[in-house]
Amino acid sequence: MSFMEFVIAAIGIASAIGVVGFRNPLSSAFSLILHLLSIAGLYALLGAHFLAVSQVVVYAGAIMVLVLFVLMLLNLKSESGRRIGIVRSALTVGVGLVIFLTVSGPMLAQFTDISQATLEQNIKASEGGVKAIGELLYGKYMVQFELSSLVLLVGVVGAVMLAKRKNVQLTPREGGMGGAK
Amino acid sequence: MDPITSYLGIACLLFTIGGIGLCLRRNAIVLFMCVEMMLNAVNLAFVAFSKIHGNLDGQVAVFFVMVIAAAESAIGLAIILSVFRSVASIETTDAAELKW
Amino acid sequence: MVELLILILKVFLVMNLALVLGSTCTWLERKGSALIQDRVGANRAGAFVYSENRFVNVLLAPLRMAGWLGLINTLLCDSLKGISKEDFIPEGSSKFLHAMAPVVAVLPIMLAFAVLPLAPDFYAWDYFVHARVAPIDAGILFVLAMGSVAVYGIALAGWTGNNKFSILGSLRAVAQMISYELPMGLVFVSLIVIYGSLDVYTMVEKQQELLWGVVPAWGVVYQPVGFIVLLLAGMAETKRGPFDLPEAESELTAGYFTEYSGMKFLLFWLGEFCEIALFALLLALLFFGGWDIPWVTLPKGVWWAALIGHAVLMAKVIFFCVLQIVIRWTLPRFRYDQLMNLGWKMLLPVALINLVITAVAKVLL
Numbered sequence: 209m210s211f212m213e214f215v216i217a218a219i220g221i222a223s224a225i226g227v228v229g230f231r232n233p234l235s236s237a238f239s240l241i242l243h244l245l246s247i248a249g250l251y252a253l254l255g256a257h258f259l260a261v262s263q264v265v266v267y268a269g270a271i272m273v274l275v276l277f278v279l280m281l282l283n284l285k286s287e288s289g290r291r292i293g294i295v296r297s298a299l300t301v302g303v304g305l306v307i308f309l310t311v312s313g314p315m316l317a318q319f320t321d322i323s324q325a326t327l328e329q330n331i332k333a334s335e336g337g338v339k340a341i342g343e344l345l346y347g348k349y350m351v352q353f354e355l356s357s358l359v360l361l362v363g364v365v366g367a368v369m370l371a372k373r374k375n376v377q378l379t380p381r382e383g384g385m386g387g388a389k
Numbered sequence: 390m391d392p393i394t395s396y397l398g399i400a401c402l403l404f405t406i407g408g409i410g411l412c413l414r415r416n417a418i419v420l421f422m423c424v425e426m427m428l429n430a431v432n433l434a435f436v437a438f439s440k441i442h443g444n445l446d447g448q449v450a451v452f453f454v455m456v457i458a459a460a461e462s463a464i465g466l467a468i469i470l471s472v473f474r475s476v477a478s479i480e481t482t483d484a485a486e487l488k489w
Numbered sequence: 490m491v492e493l494l495i496l497i498l499k500v501f502l503v504m505n506l507a508l509v510l511g512s513t514c515t516w517l518e519r520k521g522s523a524l525i526q527d528r529v530g531a532n533r534a535g536a537f538v539y540s541e542n543r544f545v546n547v548l549l550a551p552l553r554m555a556g557w558l559g560l561i562n563t564l565l566c567d568s569l570k571g572i573s574k575e576d577f578i579p580e581g582s583s584k585f586l587h588a589m590a591p592v593v594a595v596l597p598i599m600l601a602f603a604v605l606p607l608a609p610d611f612y613a614w615d616y617f618v619h620a621r622v623a624p625i626d627a628g629i630l631f632v633l634a635m636g637s638v639a640v641y642g643i644a645l646a647g648w649t650g651n652n653k654f655s656i657l658g659s660l661r662a663v664a665q666m667i668s669y670e671l672p673m674g675l676v677f678v679s680l681i682v683i684y685g686s687l688d689v690y691t692m693v694e695k696q697q698e699l700l701w702g703v704v705p706a707w708g709v710v711y712q713p714v715g716f717i718v719l720l721l722a723g724m725a726e727t728k729r730g731p732f733d734l735p736e737a738e739s740e741l742t743a744g745y746f747t748e749y750s751g752m753k754f755l756l757f758w759l760g761e762f763c764e765i766a767l768f769a770l771l772l773a774l775l776f777f778g779g780w781d782i783p784w785v786t787l788p789k790g791v792w793w794a795a796l797i798g799h800a801v802l803m804a805k806v807i808f809f810c811v812l813q814i815v816i817r818w819t820l821p822r823f824r825y826d827q828l829m830n831l832g833w834k835m836l837l838p839v840a841l842i843n844l845v846i847t848a849v850a851k852v853l854l
Contacts, residue, residue: 210392213392217399220399220403221399221402221403221406224403224406224407224426225406227406227410227419227422227423227426228406228407228409228410228413228414228423233416233418233419234648235583236419236422237418237422238586238641238645240422240425240426241641243426243429244429245638247429247432247433250396250399250433250436251433251436254396254436254437254440255440256436256439256448256451257625257626257627258448258626258627258630259436259448259451259452261625261627261630261631261634262452262455262630262634263432263455264634264635264637264638265630265633265634265637266455266456266458266459267425267429267455267458268637268638269634269636269637269638269640269670270459270637270667271425271458271459271462272641273637273640273641273644273663273667274462274463274466275418275421275422275462275466276641276644276663277660277663277664278418278466278469278470279418280644280648280656280660281660282470282473282479297413300409300412300413301409303412304405304406304408304409304412305405307405307408308401308402308404308405311401311404311405312397312398312401312402315394315397315398315400315401315434316394316397316398316401337626338626338627338687339626340445341445341448341449341452344445344446344449345449345452348446348449349449349453352453356453356456356457359456359457359460360456360459360460362460363459363460363461363463363464364460364463366463366464366467367463367464367466367467368467370464370467370468370470370471371467371470371471373474
C-alpha cells in the first residue's frame with residue numbers, strides 16, 4: 209500500500225476506536241466525523257470520486273450535523289456511573305475478534321478465478337466518474353432509484369411526526385425556535 | 390495480499406470495531422453512531438469489490454446505502470428525542486423496563 | 490517530476506490568491522463601509538512617515554499614500570494587534586477542540602479554491618496546463634461538500650466556548666447554514682442540467698459563445714432566477730450581509746465568536762473574508778462567463794490569452810466582493826425567524842420551481 213493509503217487508513221481506524229472509546233458523546237461525534245472524512249479519502253484513493261464527494265456531502269455534511277444538533281440540544285453529561293466490568297469488556301472484545309476472523313477469512317482469500325491482468329484491467333475500468341455512475345443509476349437501477357426517493361419521503365414525514373410535540377401552541381414570538389429549552 | 394484486498398481487511402476491521410462499540414456502549418446516540426460506522430465499513434467493502442470486478446454496480450449499491458442511511462438517521466434521531474421526552478435519559482439501561 | 494513541480498506551483502499560487510483576495514476584502518470592507526457611512530475610515534497609520542533626506546522622502550511617497558488609504562492600518566496593524574493579544578482558552582472545555590475550531594472553519598474554504606478554474610487552459614512549452622489545482626470531474630459538488638464541512642468549525646467554536654451565548658449563537662449559525670445549503674444545491678443542479686457537466690471548467694467554456702448571435706451566453710441569461718437565489722443563499726451561507734445574526738453584537742455579544750481573541754479570532758475573520766472571495770469567484774464563474782469578454786474572442790491555449798482571461802476574472806471577482814460589502818452595509822439585519830422563513834418558505838420553493846422549469850426547457854428545446 210502506498211503512503212497515502214496507509215496514513216488515511218490509520219486515521220480511519222484510530223477515529224473508529226475513538227468513537228467507541230470516548231466517554232463524552234460529543235467527542236465520539238467529532239471522532240465519527242473524522243472517520244467519515246477518512247472513509248471518503250479511501251473512496252477517492254480507490255477511484256470512486258463521485259462517491260467520495262457525495263460521502264462528504266451526505267454523511268459528514270448532513271447526517272453528522274443532525275447528530276450534533278441533537279447532542280447539543282439534549283445537553284447531556286457524560287455517561288454516568290455503573291461502568292461496564294472488565295470481564296464483560298474482555299468477553300465482548302473476544303467475541304468481536306472471533307467475528308472478525310470469521311468475516312475476514314473468506315473475504316481475504318485470494319481471488320483465484322481472476323487473473324492479475326484482468327484485475328489491472330478491471331481497476332482501470334471502474335473509475336467512478338459521474339457520467340458512468342449516472343448511466344447505471346438511471347439505466348439499470350431506475351426502479352431502485354425511484355423507490356429510494358419514496359424512502360426519503362417516508363423518512364422526512366416520519367421524523368417530523370415523531371419529533372413533533374403534541375398539543376403545543378406556538379405563539380408568534382417563539383417563531384422557529386419554539387419549544388427548545 | 391494485493392493492495393485491493395487490504396481494503397477488504399480494513400472494512401472487516403471497521404465492521405468489528407462498530408460491532409464491539411454496539412455491545413459496549415449504553416448511550417443511544419453513540420449506539421446509532423456505531424451502526425453508521427458498520428454501514429460505512431460495508432460501503433468500503435462494496436467499493437473495493439467494484440474495483441476487483443471492474444464494473445460500477447458496487448458503487449451504485451453504496452449510493453443506495455447512503456440514501457437509506459440518511460433516512461434511517463432522521464427517523465432514529467427522532468425516536469431518540471421522543472424517548473428522551475418520556476424517560477429524560479438516553480441511556481438504554483434507563484429505558485429497559487416496560488410501564489407496569 | 491515536472492508535473493509535481495507544476496502542482497506545487499499551482500497550489501502556492503492559488504493559496505496566495507485566496508489569501509490576498511481575503512485581505513483585500515478586509516480593506517475594501519473597512520474603507521467601503523466608511524464611504525457608505527459618510528465618514529473617512531482608517532487613514533492614520535503610516536501616512537505621516539517623513540524623512541529629512543529628500544531622496545528618501547520621494548521614495549516614501551507611495552508608503553504615505555498607502556497609509557492614507559488605510560492599507561497599512563488594515564493589513565499590517567490589525568494583524569500585529571491580533572498576534573500580540575492574550576490568547577486564552579475558557580475553562581471546562583477541551584483545549585484541543587477550542588484551538589481546532591478556527592482551523593476546521595477555514596480549511597474547507599481554502600480547499601474549495603482547488604477545483605475552481607482561474608484562467609483558461611493554456612500550453613506552456615508543450616505542457617498542457619490546467620489552471621486549477623485539482624481537475625476532478627465532480628467540481629461543483631466538491632464546493633458544496635466543503636460548504637457542508639465548514640459548518641463544523643462553527644459548531645465546535647460555539648460548544649467549546651462553554652457559555653450560553655456561544656452555544657445559542659452557534660446553534661443559530663449552524664441551522665442557518667444548513668438551511669441555505671439546500672437552495673444553493675438546487676441552483677447548482679439547475680446549472681448542471683443546463684450545461685450537462687459537473688465540471689466548472691466545462692460550464693465556463695460553454696459560456697464563451699453568443700446566444701442568437703447577439704447576447705453573450707452567460708449563466709445569468711440562462712438562469713436569472715437562479716442567480717438571485719444563489720446570491721441570497723450564498724450570502725446567508727457565509728453569514729454575511731443582512732443574514733449576519735450569528736455574529737450580531739447587539740443581541741448575542743458576538744455569538745459564537747465570544748470566547749475567541751487574538752490570532753484565532755483573526756483566523757475566523759480571515760476565513761469569513763476568504764469565503765466572500767470564494768463566493769464572488771463562484772458567481773463570476775458560473776453566472777458571468779468567467780474569463781469571457783463579451784464580444785471578443787481570444788485564441789485558445791495561448792499563454793497571454795490566459796493572462797488576459799485571468800485579469801478579466803479577477804475584475805469580476807472584485808466587483809462581486811464590492812457588491813457583497815455594499816449589500817452588507819446598506820441593509821438592516823434579518824430577525825432569526827424571518828431568516829428561516831426566507832430560506833425554507835421562499836428560496837427553496839423558488840429554487841425547486843426554477844429547477845423544474847429548467848429541466849423541462851432543456852428537454853423541449
